[in-house]
Amino acid sequence: xxxxxxxxxxxxxxxxxxxxxxxxxxxxxxxxxxxxxxSDAGLSIGANNGRRFNMMNDINRLQVISDTNNRTQxxxxxxxxxxxxxxxxxxxxxxxxxxxxxxxxxxxxTQAAGESAIKAITGLMNxxxxxxxxxxxxxSDEAPINEYENGGxxxxxxxxxxxxFGFAATDAAAVSISGAAMTNFIDTVLNPLITGANWTSTFxxxxxxxxxxxxxxNESISGSVSGNEQGFQNVMLAxxxxxxxxNENFNAEAQSAAAKAAIDKVGISTGQLAELxxxxxxxxxxxxxxxxxxAIQMDELTLHSDxxxxxxxxxxxxxxxxxxxxxxxSYTLTGRIQQLSLMRYI
Numbered sequence: 415x416x417x418x419x420x421x422x423x424x425x426x427x428x429x430x431x432x433x434x435x436x437x438x439x440x441x442x443x444x445x446x447x448x449x450x451x452x453s454d455a456g457l458s459i460g461a462n463n464g465r466r467f468n469m470m471n472d473i474n475r476l477q478v479i480s481d482t483n484n485r486t487q488x489x490x491x492x493x494x495x496x497x498x499x500x501x502x503x504x505x506x507x508x509x510x511x512x513x514x515x516x517x518x519x520x521x522x523x524t525q526a527a528g529e530s531a532i533k534a535i536t537g538l539m540n541x542x543x544x545x546x547x548x549x550x551x552x553x554s555d556e557a558p559i560n561e562y563e564n565g566g567x568x569x570x571x572x573x574x575x576x577x578x579f580g581f582a583a584t585d586a587a588a589v590s591i592s593g594a595a596m597t598n599f600i601d602t603v604l605n606p607l608i609t610g611a612n613w614t615s616t617f618x619x620x621x622x623x624x625x626x627x628x629x630x631x632n633e634s635i636s637g638s639v640s641g642n643e644q645g646f647q648n649v650m651l652a653x654x655x656x657x658x659x660x661n662e663n664f665n666a667e668a669q670s671a672a673a674k675a676a677i678d679k680v681g682i683s684t685g686q687l688a689e690l691x692x693x694x695x696x697x698x699x700x701x702x703x704x705x706x707x708x709a710i711q712m713d714e715l716t717l718h719s720d721x722x723x724x725x726x727x728x729x730x731x732x733x734x735x736x737x738x739x740x741x742x743x744s745y746t747l748t749g750r751i752q753q754l755s756l757m758r759y760i
Contacts, residue, residue: 466719469715469718469719470719472711472715473712473715473716473719475631476631476708476711476712476715477712479628479629479630479631479708480705480708480709480712482627482628482629483627483629483701483704483705483708484705485544486625486627486629486635486637486701487698487701487702487705488543489543489546489548489625489637489638490637490638490639490694490697490698490701491698492541492543492548493548493549493638493639493694494691494694494695494698496538496539496541496548496549497639497645497687497690497691497694498687498691499534499538500534500535500538500539500645500646500649500687501683501684501687501688501691503531503534503535503538503649504531504649504652504680504683504684504687505684506527506531507527507528507531507649507652507653507656507676507680508677508680508681508684510523510524510527510656511524511527511652511656511673511676511677511680512677514660514669514673515670515673515674515677521660521661521662521669522661522662524656524660524673525656525657525660525661527656528652528653528654528655528656528657528658528660528676529653529657531649531652531653531656531657532562532650532653532654532657533562535559535646535649535650535653536559536561536562539558539559539641539646540557540558540559547620548638548639549620549638549639549640549641549646550619550620550621550638550640550641551620551621551622551623551624551625551638551640551641551642552621552623552624552625552638553619553620553621554625554638556619557619558618558619558620558641559617559618559619559620559641560616560617560618560619567608567616567617567654568658570607570616571604571607571608571616571654571658574603574604574607575599575603575658578599578603579591579595579599583658583659583663584663588663588664589663589664589665590665591664591665591668592667592668593667593668593670593671594671595668596659596664596667596668596671596672596675597671597674597675600655600659600671600672600675601675604651604654604655605651608647608650608651608654609644609647609648609651610647613642613647614642617647617650618641618642620640620641620642621640621642622640622642623640624636624637624638624639624640625637625638627701629700629701629704629705630704630707630708633700633704635697635700635701636697637697639690639694643686643690644683644686645683645684645685645686645687645689645690646683646687648679648680648682648683648686649679649680649683649684649687651676651679652676652677652679652680652683653676653680655672655673655675655676655679656672656673656676659672660672660673660676
């Protein structure tokens with residue numbers, strides 16, 4: 415008589431192997447239900463996974479550009495705001511200078527307005543964002559404008575006055591300077607000292623070259639504003655003239671000549687600063703439009719990438735429920751096998 419041999423260990427091992435596979439499939443199914451994507455893209459789409467990786471790399475690269483654009487836009491917008499404030503300072507100084515020439519403002523008030531303008535312009539031009547000076551150009555780690563006092567630009571201006579006239583502006587002899595002599599000094603000595611090539615040796619540490627910002631895969635713009643723009647130079651010159659040469663040390667003729675020179679410079683500067691604001695605004699618009707295009711590109715790439723690995727949510731849920739049922743059944747069978755004894759087969 416043939417006797418069949420039954421091994422409960424063999425049955426248990428088979429169920430354990432089956433359970434291991436079910437648990438692995440269950441984990442994959444859970445992931446697919448939660449993410450809406452296949453658990454193993456390489457296994458599911460094969461060679462097309464390389465194409466999907468390229469899409470993901472493009473998305474990451476576009477995201478980096480978009481993040482950089484946000485920083486660039488913030489820097490440019492702050493530059494517009496600061497330039498606008500400097501222009502307001504220029505317009506206020508213009509009003510005071512005009513009143514001075516008209517005899518409705520004292521020399522003391524005009525001098526104070528000039529000193530206040532120098533401080534305001536310096537502070538605004540030394541504005542920083544995230545540790546970078548917005549008017550520094552590519553030299554964004556150094557304050558673009560030197561402090562006026564304490565051995566700064568004032569020392570160079572005092573030395574220039576002394577060298578031209580042979581005495582200091584505070585000397586009693588200054589009262590003898592004529593209007594023509596004051597105009598000649600401002601035009602031939604002070605103007606070249608503060609504006610043009612000497613601006614960077616007297617007042618500015620900014621670089622002419624601005625930060626180049628890549629706002630798209632094939633598009634770059636100037637991503638900052640240099641403190642060496644003509645509008646900044648002219649408004650500072652006007653403020654210096656008001657602060658240094660419209661006071662009681664000089665006679666009325668010299669003061670009037672200085673005021674007229676300052677009015678001319680500040681009037682020019684307001685137009686230049688307004689134009690600079692407009693040009694910077696155009697850069698902000700280009701950056702914003704570039705980010706909109708990038709967002710569209712990223713959405714398209716994400717859509718195609720997700721579509722390649724998408725799963726049917728109903729099918730994934732059905733498969734997960736089926737696996738749960740199989741696992742529960744397997745646990746039940748395992749429990750029954752563990753209860754088997756040899757006496758049941760005799």
